[in-house]
Amino acid sequence: MSKEGTKKPLTKAQKAALRKKKKNKKIAMLVAEVLVLLILAVILFVVIKFSKIEKDNSFTPADIEINEGISQESKEIMEKSTTIALFGLDAANSNSDVIMLATINNESKEVKLCSVYRDTYLDVGGGEFRKCNYAYPHGGAEKAINMLNTNLDLNITDYVAVDFNAVVSCVDLLGGVEVEITDEEAILMQGYMDEISKITKKKSQYLPGAGRYNMDGVQACAYARIRYTAGDDYKRAERQRIVIAAMVEKAQRSNLKTINSLINEVFGDIKTSYSSADLLALASQVFSYRLGETSGFPFEKNSKTLASKGSIVAPCDLESNVIQLHSFLYGDETYVPTETVKANSAKIINDTGFRQGDGY
Numbered sequence: 001m002s003k004e005g006t007k008k009p010l011t012k013a014q015k016a017a018l019r020k021k022k023k024n025k026k027i028a029m030l031v032a033e034v035l036v037l038l039i040l041a042v043i044l045f046v047v048i049k050f051s052k053i054e055k056d057n058s059f060t061p062a063d064i065e066i067n068e069g070i071s072q073e074s075k076e077i078m079e080k081s082t083t084i085a086l087f088g089l090d091a092a093n094s095n096s097d098v099i100m101l102a103t104i105n106n107e108s109k110e111v112k113l114c115s116v117y118r119d120t121y122l123d124v125g126g127g128e129f130r131k132c133n134y135a136y137p138h139g140g141a142e143k144a145i146n147m148l149n150t151n152l153d154l155n156i157t158d159y160v161a162v163d164f165n166a167v168v169s170c171v172d173l174l175g176g177v178e179v180e181i182t183d184e185e186a187i188l189m190q191g192y193m194d195e196i197s198k199i200t201k202k203k204s205q206y207l208p209g210a211g212r213y214n215m216d217g218v219q220a221c222a223y224a225r226i227r228y229t230a231g232d233d234y235k236r237a238e239r240q241r242i243v244i245a246a247m248v249e250k251a252q253r254s255n256l257k258t259i260n261s262l263i264n265e266v267f268g269d270i271k272t273s274y275s276s277a278d279l280l281a282l283a284s285q286v287f288s289y290r291l292g293e294t295s296g297f298p299f300e301k302n303s304k305t306l307a308s309k310g311s312i313v314a315p316c317d318l319e320s321n322v323i324q325l326h327s328f329l330y331g332d333e334t335y336v337p338t339e340t341v342k343a344n345s346a347k348i349i350n351d352t353g354f355r356q357g358d359g360y
Contacts, residue, residue: 053279054271059142061157066149069338077332078155081105082282085145085156087136088164088240097225098164098240099133101148101156101297103329109285112329113244113294115237120298121312121352122151123344129351130309136161141273152297152322153341158273166269167224168200168217170247173261174254176214177246183210185226192222220246233313234296241294248291299324300359304352314352316359318345 081103088098099116118133124147125139132151135144141159149156171177181189186207193204196218204218215223224243227236251262272279298315305311315321319337326335337345349355 053267055275056141056159056271056273058140059273063142064149064157065146066155067153067338067340069340070153070155071334071336074153074326074332074335075155077330077335080107081330083154083156083329085141085148085159087141087144087159087161089136089161097133098237099136099144099148100241101154101329104289109288109290110292111289112292113241114325114329115241115294115296116148117233117237117296117298117301117313119233119303119311119313120301121306121309121314121348122147122318123347129347131312141271150340151318151344152325153335153338158278160270160272160274162266162271163269164224165196165200165221166266167221167243167247168196168202169265170262171215171217171220171243172202173258173265174247174250176216177220177243177250178212179215179220179223179242179246180212181207181210181223185223186210188226188228189219189222192225193218196221196225234301237296238294241296245291245294248289252287252289293328295328297321297325298359299328300356302352302354302359304354306351312352314348314354314359315345316354317356318348320356 084102084104086098086100086102088100097118099118101114101116103112103114104110105112116132118131120132121129122132124130124132124135125143132147135147141161145156145159148154186209190206193206196202197204200218202218204216207213207215207219213219220243224240225236226239227233251259254262274282298313298318298321300316300321302314302316303311304314319342322337322341323335326332
């Protein structure tokens with residue numbers, strides 16, 4: 001036998017090193033398996049949670065209307081953000097009492113909120129001009145999204161709708177939210193509190209007067225629903241944004257146990273066009289989001305009672321307000337309204353008599 005065919009016996013040190021290497025390899029494999037199992041468990045946990053949310057498959061992206069004529073530059077600017085339509089529903093009649101645009105800058109993670117006043121006089125579809133909150137109960141989210149896109153030159157494809165009374169449970173689980181109120185608001189809250197307590201079966205206490213309070217869910221929801229003060233529905237929409245901003249801030253400082261409780265309590269009251277995968281992608285960034293400016297649309301407006309439409313909010317005018325909206329949401333200073341927006345603007349001027357400069 002040649003020397004090349006013989007193997008030198010391993011020394012004790014070499015045997016020990018080999019055993020250690022095999023042991024470390026087994027440990028590494030075990031750690032990898034545990035990590036994979038943990039990741040799968042987390043994904044399963046999240047999927048189970050998201051399964052509580054009602055998925056809306058009643059329409060597809062092909063059913064969504066986006067105006068022709070939006071410049072390529074403006075399209076590219078909008079595509080750098082994710083814009084979501086938010087609807088707060090009155091469970092009793094499915095009216096969209098809250099209509100908001102939430103724009104997430106995909107790079108900076110800044111979130112901007114803009115309320116669309118529910119009485120805003122817009123084309124709700126097919127050339128029919130009414131209060132914009134008519135769209136949701138008479139055609140669901142598809143009609144409401146199309147209403148926002150065609151009147152405002154937006155490219156929204158997805159929405160989230162929630163029973164606004166779910167705010168009560170959410171605020172309570174967060175341990176309350178801090179809000180400052182006036183004497184007038186403290187008094188007006190009382191009637192709303194009685195109504196909300198009756199619906200939700202949750203008790204609360206009237207607030208004694210002006211001041212800054214850590215409001216419970218009933219108080220916060222009542223505050224957000226006040227309409228009959230100076231500013232009417234404009235101030236009401238501002239109060240809604242104040243409550244939502246306070247909730248976001250509190251949630252971002254909460255622990256995982258609280259977040260889990262929020263998910264269990266609120267997800268059953270949510271309806272959305274997003275898939276579980278889409279929601280997972282959004283949720284993975286939630287602690288990176290930073291709430292920026294909030295505002296209301298139209299920026300310049302006036303009110304009027306139209307014989308068959310009731311008391312409406314008129315943009316003064318729609319064209320100039322949509323230019324301001326694109327500047328506010330996207331920082332787009334090059335945006336030019338499409339022919340659709342211009343035509344809708346002319347129709348609103350004709351019906352209301354209000355032009356640019358007639359608003360406040």
